[in-house]
Amino acid sequence: MSKDRVLIFDTTLRDGEQCPGASMTLEEKLQVAELLDEMGVDIIEAGFPIASNGDFESVSEIAKRVKRATVCGLARAGQKDIDRAGEAVRHAKNPRIHTFISTSPVHMKYKLQMEPEKVLEMVTQSVARARNLVPDVEWSAEDGTRTEHDFLCRVVEAAIKAGATTINIPDTVGYTVPEEYRALFEMLRNRVPNADKAIFSVHCHNDLGMAVANSLAGLQGGARQIECTLNGIGERAGNAALEEAVMAIKTRGDVLNFETGIDTTMLMRASKLVSAVTSFPVQYNKAIVGRNAFAHESGIHQDGMLKNNQTYEIMTPESVGVSKTSLVMGKHSGRHAFREKLKELGYELGENALEDVFRRFKDLADRKKHVYDEDIEALVDEGLHTEEDRIKLVALTVIAGTQGPQLATLTLDVDGVHRTVQSSGNGPVDATFAAIKALLPHEAKLELYQVHAVTEGTDAQAEVSVRLGEEGSSVTARAADPDTLAASARAYLSALNKLMQRAARGGHERRLHSTAPLGGV
Numbered sequence: 001m002s003k004d005r006v007l008i009f010d011t012t013l014r015d016g017e018q019c020p021g022a023s024m025t026l027e028e029k030l031q032v033a034e035l036l037d038e039m040g041v042d043i044i045e046a047g048f049p050i051a052s053n054g055d056f057e058s059v060s061e062i063a064k065r066v067k068r069a070t071v072c073g074l075a076r077a078g079q080k081d082i083d084r085a086g087e088a089v090r091h092a093k094n095p096r097i098h099t100f101i102s103t104s105p106v107h108m109k110y111k112l113q114m115e116p117e118k119v120l121e122m123v124t125q126s127v128a129r130a131r132n133l134v135p136d137v138e139w140s141a142e143d144g145t146r147t148e149h150d151f152l153c154r155v156v157e158a159a160i161k162a163g164a165t166t167i168n169i170p171d172t173v174g175y176t177v178p179e180e181y182r183a184l185f186e187m188l189r190n191r192v193p194n195a196d197k198a199i200f201s202v203h204c205h206n207d208l209g210m211a212v213a214n215s216l217a218g219l220q221g222g223a224r225q226i227e228c229t230l231n232g233i234g235e236r237a238g239n240a241a242l243e244e245a246v247m248a249i250k251t252r253g254d255v256l257n258f259e260t261g262i263d264t265t266m267l268m269r270a271s272k273l274v275s276a277v278t279s280f281p282v283q284y285n286k287a288i289v290g291r292n293a294f295a296h297e298s299g300i301h302q303d304g305m306l307k308n309n310q311t312y313e314i315m316t317p318e319s320v321g322v323s324k325t326s327l328v329m330g331k332h333s334g335r336h337a338f339r340e341k342l343k344e345l346g347y348e349l350g351e352n353a354l355e356d357v358f359r360r361f362k363d364l365a366d367r368k369k370h371v372y373d374e375d376i377e378a379l380v381d382e383g384l385h386t387e388e389d390r391i392k393l394v395a396l397t398v399i400a401g402t403q404g405p406q407l408a409t410l411t412l413d414v415d416g417v418h419r420t421v422q423s424s425g426n427g428p429v430d431a432t433f434a435a436i437k438a439l440l441p442h443e444a445k446l447e448l449y450q451v452h453a454v455t456e457g458t459d460a461q462a463e464v465s466v467r468l469g470e471e472g473s474s475v476t477a478r479a480a481d482p483d484t485l486a487a488s489a490r491a492y493l494s495a496l497n498k499l500m501q502r503a504a505r506g507g508h509e510r511r512l513h514s515t516a517p518l519g520g521v
């Protein structure tokens with residue numbers, strides 16, 4: 001029997017980015033958007049253009065860059081929002097405006113302070129205005145699952161009449177259960193005139209841990225678009241996880257008669273990219289992309305797996321991009337083998353980037369007996385060390401232990417000049433960061449400091465993420481090193497370099513300032 005095609009609408013860059021601490025830079029958003037496009041996502045919700053100039057710019061850049069997918073911008077029901085969204089997606093091959101308004105009694109009364117009849121009027125006006133700008137318009141009934149059915153039928157009918165091509169019924173607060181959500185779509189498709197003129201969409205939040213189950217139930221009720229995010233990031237408990245919904249459809253094709261256009265072998269790579277750029281770790285036991293998702297620890301399970309992998313595996317690791325193989329890398333590995341390894345891990349780097357990562361790999365292989373795939377991924381995720389970097393770590397010596405005070409002696413190369421300082425702090429990391437601040441006084445605030453071990457063992461690399469915030473925006477940088485303090489210093493310096501490069505691009509060279517010899521830093 002032929003399967004029904006379900007559209008994958010990814011909102012990692014909008015609903016995902018909206019959650020506290022997940023903000024991404026323009027470059028990072030472009031990287032994610034390009035990967036989503038390559039992976040086969042049908043619609044990329046790139047942002048909320050009216051929210052800020054930065055959001056507008058990223059939606060508009062993504063619209064220009066994406067080759068295949070529809071690019072969508074979010075808008076409230078007001079004219080300014082809709083026009084701004086239309087402007088941002090103007091250059092997309094396939095542009096979409098997604099406009100929404102709340103329809104539940106509690107949202108209309110307290111949030112909008114509007115009578116239902118006024119809301120109904122705004123639905124018609126907003127959709128019609130968006131349709132004047134683009135042929136593809138999605139309309140959402142915010143808090144749809146807590147909306148009275150008669151009113152929901154009226155607003156959906158009005159949206160379709162005004163030209164909406166997709167109707168989304170969000171479970172904004174993660175309140176529904178599968179049977180109820182499925183019945184809601186069945187009810188709408190039965191009762192609303194011309195319901196067959198639009199594609200119905202699910203959008204589920206995970207407050208009760210049912211976002212994916214509810215999304216699949218919505219499909220069984222007649223929806224044909226799933227709104228989701230990589231790693232399930234999003235407001236509060238997050239959104240339905242793209243990788244889970246897609247793999248459930250693929251693995252249980254016997255009971256879910258659907259298919260998607262996603263190349264599932266790219267899921268792991270996409271998950272890692274989103275985790276790296278947001279610094280949101282993926283929980284170890286996360287379905288599909290967690291590091292333990294395909295690990296078999298107990299003797300009984302291992303024995304079964306050795307006899308036949310179907311004993312304990314319902315999908316293969318390869319199907320989601322976890323490679324079992326492994327070219328083992330060490331200090332004798334050459335450039336060619338290294339390039340092959342990167343390919344196996346899903347990275348295609350340009351010549352400069354390859355040279356830079358290869359040099360750091362050699363350095364690591366000299367210091368560490370076994371270099372695992374995860375070590376190489378951490379080196380790539382650290383990003384390119386470029387000529388643009390004005391600050392470089394020359395030397396760091398830290399005295400730590402129970403006899404305090406902890407002391408860091410740091411030498412930096414700033415624009416080719418070496419400078420050294422010694423600072424104390426409340427612990428070795430604090431002393432190291434204090435030394436950086438002593439050499440490079442700045443006002444950027446440390447918003448995130450996170451460390452995780454890349455692999456097991458006491459010689460594992462520490463991957464450190466640092467986020468610095470300045471004047472309402474922030475940058476995140478990472479560094480990996482078997483020495484946690486060296487990784488911490490390099491991550492902090494990399495964030496400072498990024499802030500300076502951003503300031504230089506924006507034409508305000510002096511956003512970070514320092515003592516005279518540093519000139520312009």
Ligand code: KIV
Pocket residue numbers: 015100140141142143168170171172173203205
């Ligand atoms: O959760 C929600 O209701 C939303 C809408 C803006 C679609 O994200």
Ligand code: ZN
Pocket residue numbers: 015170172203205
């Ligand atoms: Zn949402």
